[in-house]
Amino acid sequence: MKRLFTAAVLLLTFLIAPQANAQRFLMDLVDTTNQMGKGMLSIYERYNRVRISGYIQPQFQYTLQEGAETFAGGNFSPMSNNRFTLRRGRLRVDYAHLNENNDPTSYFVFQFDGTERGVAIRDFWGRFYENRFRIFALTTGMFARPFGHEVNLSSANRESPERGRMSQLLMRTERDIGIMLTVTSRKSLSWSQKLKLDVGVFNGQGMSGTSDYDSHKDVIGRLSMKPTRINALGGATLSAAVSGYAGGITSQSGTVYKTRMKENAFQSVKDSSGRNYARVLPRNYAGADFQIFFPNRVGKTELRAEYVFGKQTATSASSETPGIYPVSNGQKDPLYVRNFNGAYFYFLQHLGSLNHLFVLKYDWYDPNSKISGNAVTGAAGFSKADLRYDTVGMGYVYVANESLKFTLYYDLVRNEKSAIKGFEKDVRDDVLTCRVQYSF
Numbered sequence: 001m002k003r004l005f006t007a008a009v010l011l012l013t014f015l016i017a018p019q020a021n022a023q024r025f026l027m028d029l030v031d032t033t034n035q036m037g038k039g040m041l042s043i044y045e046r047y048n049r050v051r052i053s054g055y056i057q058p059q060f061q062y063t064l065q066e067g068a069e070t071f072a073g074g075n076f077s078p079m080s081n082n083r084f085t086l087r088r089g090r091l092r093v094d095y096a097h098l099n100e101n102n103d104p105t106s107y108f109v110f111q112f113d114g115t116e117r118g119v120a121i122r123d124f125w126g127r128f129y130e131n132r133f134r135i136f137a138l139t140t141g142m143f144a145r146p147f148g149h150e151v152n153l154s155s156a157n158r159e160s161p162e163r164g165r166m167s168q169l170l171m172r173t174e175r176d177i178g179i180m181l182t183v184t185s186r187k188s189l190s191w192s193q194k195l196k197l198d199v200g201v202f203n204g205q206g207m208s209g210t211s212d213y214d215s216h217k218d219v220i221g222r223l224s225m226k227p228t229r230i231n232a233l234g235g236a237t238l239s240a241a242v243s244g245y246a247g248g249i250t251s252q253s254g255t256v257y258k259t260r261m262k263e264n265a266f267q268s269v270k271d272s273s274g275r276n277y278a279r280v281l282p283r284n285y286a287g288a289d290f291q292i293f294f295p296n297r298v299g300k301t302e303l304r305a306e307y308v309f310g311k312q313t314a315t316s317a318s319s320e321t322p323g324i325y326p327v328s329n330g331q332k333d334p335l336y337v338r339n340f341n342g343a344y345f346y347f348l349q350h351l352g353s354l355n356h357l358f359v360l361k362y363d364w365y366d367p368n369s370k371i372s373g374n375a376v377t378g379a380a381g382f383s384k385a386d387l388r389y390d391t392v393g394m395g396y397v398y399v400a401n402e403s404l405k406f407t408l409y410y411d412l413v414r415n416e417k418s419a420i421k422g423f424e425k426d427v428r429d430d431v432l433t434c435r436v437q438y439s440f
Contacts, residue, residue, distance in 0.1 A: 025144075025152045026123075026143070026152050026153075026154055026174065049095060049098065050094070051093070051094040051095075052091075052092070052094075053092050053094070053440060054089075054090050054091040054092055054439065054440060055088070055089075055090050055156050055437055055438060055440070056086065056088065056090070056437070056438050057086065057087040057089070057155075057436070057437050058085075058086050058087075058435070058436055059085055059086075059087050059161070059433055059434060059435035060082070060084050060433075060434045060435075061073065061085065061431055061432065061433050061434075062081065062432045063081050063429060063430065063431045063432075064081070064429065064430050065428045065429070066078065066079055066080055067079070067080070067081075068427075068428070068429040068431070069427075069429060070411075070413070070431050071162060071164075071165045071168050072162050072431040073085060073087050073161070073162060073433075085115070085116065086115045086116050087161070087435065088113055088115065088155060089113060089114040090112070090113055090114075090122065091111065091114070092109065092123065093109070093111075094107070094108070095108045095109075099131065101131075103129070103131045103134070104129050104131075105129055105131065106126065106127065106128045106129070107126065107127040107129070108126045109123050109125055109126075109143075110123060110124045111123035120207075121142065121207075122173075122175065123141075123142060123143055123175065124141050124142040125141030125142055125143040126139070126140060127139040129186075134186040134187040135183055135184065135186070136181065136182070136183055137182040138180070138181055138182075139179070139182065140179045140180075141177065142175055142177050142207065143175055143176075143178075144174050144175050145171055145174065145176050145200070145202060145206075145220050146180060146198035146220055146221065147220050147222060147244075147245055147285070147287065148167070148222070148241075148243050148287050148289055148306055148308065149241065149289040149291065150163050150167050150289075150306060150344060151163065151167050151171050151174050152174070156437065156439060159346070159348060159357065159395070159397055160361050160393055160395065161395075161407060161433045164342070164344045164365065164391070165342075165363065165365045165389055165391065166340075166343075166363065166365035167344075169319055169321070169365065169367070170312065170320075170321060171321070172207075172321065172323075173206050173207040174206075175206060175207050176202040176203055176204065176205075176218075177202065177207075177212075178200050178201050180198055180200030181198070181199050181200070182196065182198050183196070183197040184196035194225055194226045194228055195223065195224070195225055195226070196225075196226060197221070197223050197224075198221065199219070199220070199221040200219070201217050201218070201219055201220075202219075202220060202247075203217065204216065204217065204218040204247050204249070204283070205323055205324075206323065207323075208321070208322075208323030209322070209323035209324045210324075213324060213325045214249065214250035214252075214325075215250065216247070216248050216249070216250050216280050218248070218283065219246045219247070220244070220246075220247075221244050222241055222243040223241060223242050224239065224240065225238075225240050225241065226239060227239040233292075233294070236293065236294045237292065237293050237295075238290065238292045239290065239291045239292075240288075240289065240290040241288070241290075242286075242287070243286070243289070243308075244286050244287075245283065245284060245285035247282075247283040247284065248281055248282050248284075248313065249280070249281050249283060249322070249335060250278060250279070250280050251276050251277060251278065251280075251281055252277070252278075252332040253277065253331075253332040253333060253334050253335065254272055254273075254274060254276050254277045255270060255272050255334035256271045256276045256279075256334060256337065257269065257270055257271070257316070257334055257335070257336045257381065258271065258336075258337045259337075259338060259339070259368055259371065265375065266370050266371045266375060266380070267380040268336070268380060268381030268382055270334075281313040281335055281337055282310075282337065283311070283312060283313055283321065284310045285308055285309070285310035285311075285312075286308070286309060286310055287306060287308035287309075289305065290304070290305055290306075291303070291304045293348075298350065298352055298353055298354065299349075299350025299351075299352070299354050299357075300348075300350055301347075301348070301350075302346065302347075302348040302349075303345075303346065303347060304344075304345065304346035304348075305343065305344070305345050305346075306344055307341070307342075307343040308341065308342055308343070309339075309340065309341040309342075309369075310339075310340065310341075311337060311338070311339055312337070312340050313335050313336070313338075314335070314336055315333060315335065315385070316336055316383055316385065317383060317384075317385055318385045319340065319367035319385050336385075338369075338370075339368065339369045340365070340366060340367050340368065340369055341366050341369050342364055342365035342366060343364060344361065344362065344364075345362045345363070346359070346361050347359075348360075354399070355399045355400070356396070356397075356398060356399075357397040357399070359393070359395040359396070359409070360392075360393070360394055361391075361392070361393040361394075361395075362391070362392050363390075363391050363393075365389050366388040367385060367386055367388070368382070371386060372388065372416060373416060374417075374418060374419045375419075376419060376420055376423075377418070377419035378419070378420060378421070379419075383420065384422075384423055387415050387416055387420065387423060388415070388416045389413060389415050389416075390413075391411055391412065391413050391414070392412045392414075393409060393411045393412070394409070394412075395407060395408055395409030395410065396408045396409075402439075403439050403440055404436070404437070404438060404439075405436070405439070406435070406436055407433065407434070407435040407436075408433075408434055409433045409435070410430065410431070410432050411430055411431045411432075411433075412430050414426055415427055
């Protein structure tokens with residue numbers, strides 16, 4: 001495997017041309033090797049090194065039945081199958097301090113999200129830069145975890161209304177509190193300096209909880225190749241990355257459930273051995289992603305793919321990472337360890353103009369890859385948290401100008417048929433989203 005990876009890197013090295021293209025990520029560096037970084041620096045200089053930006057996303061949604069459970073912006077109310085909502089309302093302030101050579105020395109960001117559901121902090125972090133070699137940067141505070149592509153792609157720029165089910169369950173809110181080291185060249189784009197490494201240490205539960213509930217910290221890393229033009233593919237631009245997540249949850253109960261073979265069938269098997277208390281149960285993920293776009297006469301054709309697999313520790317009712325430690329009737333709940341996998345694929349096509357975009361997306365998430373179909377039954381200790389979901393999304397995006405964007409998008413959601421009550425057949429939970437985005 002190591003030889004194969006090395007050969008792939010060398011092959012790309014000989015194919016690439018010295019040109020790069022920037023993609024707006026949640027944790028973009030002020031990188032003067034690309035046009036975005038140069039533009040950001042010019043804005044900071046012009047406006048006393050402070051930049052204020054924001055966007056709002058009012059939308060209307062319709063689903064096929066009242067009270068549908070959905071990942072398209074949260075569940076519908078029990079007596080409602082349509083709604084107007086303000087999906088996001090973001091206000092962000094960036095501050096960059098530059099030295100006498102106009103190199104960034106420190107960078108500070110805070111961002112708030114305000115909707116009809118309340119106001120929440122989304123980003124609150126600072127970063128300082130090493131300017132002797134222009135290679136290192138250190139980020140501390142509340143910021144996006146360096147794992148995968150979709151998790152880090154800004155909601156203002158993402159073509160689909162929401163991230164996939166897997167991204168939302170494993171890393172809800174995308175952010176966490178911690179520290180991250182970034183290693184990448186900010187001064188040139190020779191082939192050896194097209195790589196970027198992000199490695200961070202985080203609390204682990206993200207922003208779905210108010211405080212860390214155990215001493216264990218999670219280590220997250222991502223090694224990526226910056227967007228690079230490939231002459232051998234007709235001038236296409238390619239970027240790719242591998243990600244890893246080494247984390248866990250400290251069990252506060254003496255009971256753990258795992259999916260194991262028992263009596264010739266997989267079951268959720270109870271383990272009540274004394275060694276489970278204070279034991280760190282795994283949240284270990286590995287993933288790979290790539291993005292490639294081909295320039296057309298007007299616009300581009302883009303393909304994206306990402307695959308993630310691993311072990312997830314959660315609860316009986318959900319495979320979502322708990323924001324607070326689960327408790328029922330004053331007793332600590334047992335945790336459930338499951339093997340999972342999932343992926344997403346995008347096809348994006350401009351329709352004769354940069355203002356018109358067709359979006360096709362497919363994603364799946366299998367929270368318990370050891371079982372499927374009628375093997376998912378309550379008698380074996382399983383629940384709806386073990387069901388696989390496949391989603392096909394289709395949409396049209398119209399960019400009226402740099403501050404106004406319209407999105408029409410339909411999610412076809414399919415759960416696997418099982419022996420779980422209410423999920424013997426597909427649940428009617430498709431969602432139509434009509435959204436307007438205003439930004440500045």
